[in-house]
Amino acid sequence: MTVSALPRPTTLAEWIAATIPPGIPALDAAPVGSLRFLFYGRASTREHQDPRTSRAWQLDVSRRLTGGHGAIVGEYFEVGCSRQVPWHLRPRAAAMLRYIAANADRVDAVVVGEYERAFLDGSQVRELRAVLKRYGVQLWLPEAEGPVDFANPAHEALLALLAMRSQTEVIRSRHRVVTAMRMQTVEQGRYLGGRPPYGYRLVDAGAHPNRALARRGVRQQRLVPNPATAPVVKLIFSLRLAGHSAAGIARHLNEQAVPSPSGTDAERDRARVDPGWSLRTVVEILGNPRYTGHQVWNRTSADRATRLPSGRRTSVRNDQHTWAISVRIAHTPLVSEQDFVTAQTIQAARHSTGQAADADGGECVYLLAGRLQCGLCGRKMDSHRSHGRAAYRCRHGHTSARTRPEDSPGNLYLREDHLLARIAAHLTTAGVADNPGPEQTARLVDELRLVFRCDATGVALLDRDTTTSARAPRRRLARQPGDNTLRNGDDQLLPALTYATAEKTDRPDVPAGQSDAPAGEPHPARQPLRSPTRPQRPAVPQRRHRQSRLHAAFAAKRPQDTSQAGRDHHPPSGSHDKHSQHVLALARRAGRRPLLLPSHPQAPHGQPSAGRLEEASGNTKPREPSR
DSSP states (O other): OOOOOOOOOOSHHHHHHHTSOTTOOOTTSOOOSSEEEEEEEEESOSSSSOHHHHHHHHHHHHHHHHTTTEEEEEEEEEESOOTTSOGGGSHHHHHHHHHHHHOGGGOOEEEESOHHHHOSSHHHHHHHHHHHHHTTOEEEETTTTEEOOTTOHHHHHHHHHHHHHHHHHHHHHHHHHHHHHHHIIIIIOOOOOSOOOTTEEEEEEEEOSSHHHHHTTOEEEEEEEOTTTHHHHHHHHHHHHTTOOHHHHHHHHHHTTOOOHHHHOGGGOTTSOOOOOOHHHHHHHHTOGGGGTOOEEOSEEEOTTOOOTTSOOOEEEOOGGGOEEOSSOOSOOSSOHHHHHHHHHHHHHHTHHHHHHTTTTSOEEETTTTSEEETTTOOBOEEEEETTEEEEEEOTTOOTTSOOOTTSOOOEEEEHHHHHHHHHHHHHHHTSOSSOOHHHHHHHHHHHTOEEEEOSSOEEEEOGGGSOOOOOOEEEOOOOTTOOOOOOOTTOHHHHHHTOOOOGGGSOBOOTTOOSSOTTOOOOOOOOOOOTTSOOOOSSOOOOOSSOHHHHHHHHTOOSOOOHHHHHHSOOOSTTHHHHHHHHHHHHHTTSOGGGSOOOOOOTTSOOOHHHHHHHHTOOOOOOOOO
């Protein structure tokens, strides 16, 4: 009897596999189970972190968690997106949720590599829970050692603890970094990065004081005067000290053909066309204390209470007492401290009237912002404070930074209270309201989305199809001190996903040559779990109705004494007369004004629903039960 010898290993991988004790499965062994997982991970930045390493350890944790239960069939890894950004604004997270909504029968669970990598607080978990519950998908966390049971009090307490720990880490890291940068500015006068101010340029200042960074070749930088632009900064301050206004200084620089900051350095804003010197540019230069030679930090910061639609936080100006200013001169000054302070005093004296007008709580509300169009040039009128009252003006494309042409018309100024009175008369004549007050008139204009063309003689209604969408009433609110409340867009994830449509780019990433799913074994389709009391809304986006019934009624019964400009842009239409009279009759019969009638959405192609018209006219028919 002969015993065949075991094959001897010839490669390093075979040698390591032969050393594994019996009973211990290999890390790359095929998983056991039928659940299909989608992996989600995140790396904060691309510059200060290695996304490949971060993805590797998060994916390894997820594989160990899901081992024996199923396979990870797709990956969604976020790079360079803060966890403070809501899920519906994260590119990869939103793509994963759109994929789940379109392919709910192909996904059983979502596994997250680490709670603090994916979530900031409990509100984000609750939003994700609502979406996953709707499509019958589980949430797996390593901290929960498996699926999260939201009905389990222990899991609820665990999620609350993880949320507090995540916020604590954010606050601690922010405080540590901000304190260190403040000390580096105040005590060392170090340049901490960012775009150099106009009038300066950056030069090398030696090796970085941090030895680890110095070994990697990181160098320090410092500011020195730019020979081409530093004289312009000195000229601006000299003109200001001579008593010239900021608009007059900008107009003088444009007449002398002095290159503006964006014209001198095209890299400052590549998408912006150089318009020359503006009032805001001159004001920013006059208010920058770095021209005194001191290093200044923390003049602006990210507003944590607001966020742009793209997900980026807006920049806000901090109070002067929160600035970090170096105790010694850090670079060559372009203006003395005394001249800089004097320039700020001149600016404060010129704005004293505006500050007195806003002394009533610091809030200025423009009720007709975005709803007015100039009758001379067709531009939208700007909100403007005039003699302590809300008003609107149109400068017909002219700015005070440039010389006005001789044949151009003068500025148009209209007070808000006068405009509201004229619009109220139009609403009364049309039968929409009976002598409404200013607040009710503004509310009607906003609800009906009306746009008016106005001049010094009167106002005229414009057709909505010929005008652009108006913005909401503009408010200038006084900044509340110490308001650092984090707002993450609660109750926005599910509505944003409901009207979204999955695309090809939303498909998950699968590593080349590596997949947890067994080859040649297709998984059976799974029906998503949905609540029987809550019908599923279609994922196809619905078009908004083009024109509401109230707007049609108001347009049909528009007064006849409008200006000629208004008649040219909004001709009377006889096709809506009967329908508008019918809507007004229904409103009077019900004992309520047309303002309170609900505006029902129309069909996807802009056609009114026949069933709703029959119900409105009284010819109701029994509805067939939905199948």
